Amino acid sequence: GQDSTWILPDLPSKCTWTATTPASKSPHSCVPLTEEKKILPNILKKIGCTPMVQINKIGKSYGLKCELCECPLASR
Known part of the structure; x- marks a missing residue:
């Protein structure tokens, strides 16, 4: 049977965020990143x-009409 929680990918998004939404009004969490050091004491x-x-x-x-991203993991 079909999973009743599956949401079709072609339905309009219910997300209210836009690129102009201030972080204080965003429905998503926003954690500022700290400046990255070039040399770290260890991999952890x-x-x-x-x-x-x-x-x-x-x-x-390949004709995809979406953005494609990869999260490179060192453990592969």
Whole structure:
């Protein structure tokens, strides 16, 4: 059977956020990042700061009509 909690991806978004929404009015949490140091004392200091990388050229070459991101994990 079909999962009743599944939301079709082509439905309009219920999110009220816009790029001009001030952080104080945003429905999403916003945690400012601290300035990143170039040299860290150990790898544990990097936990929680894994970057998202856009890989849109790959998606466009396959005809995708969305933004594609990867979260590179060192544990792969």
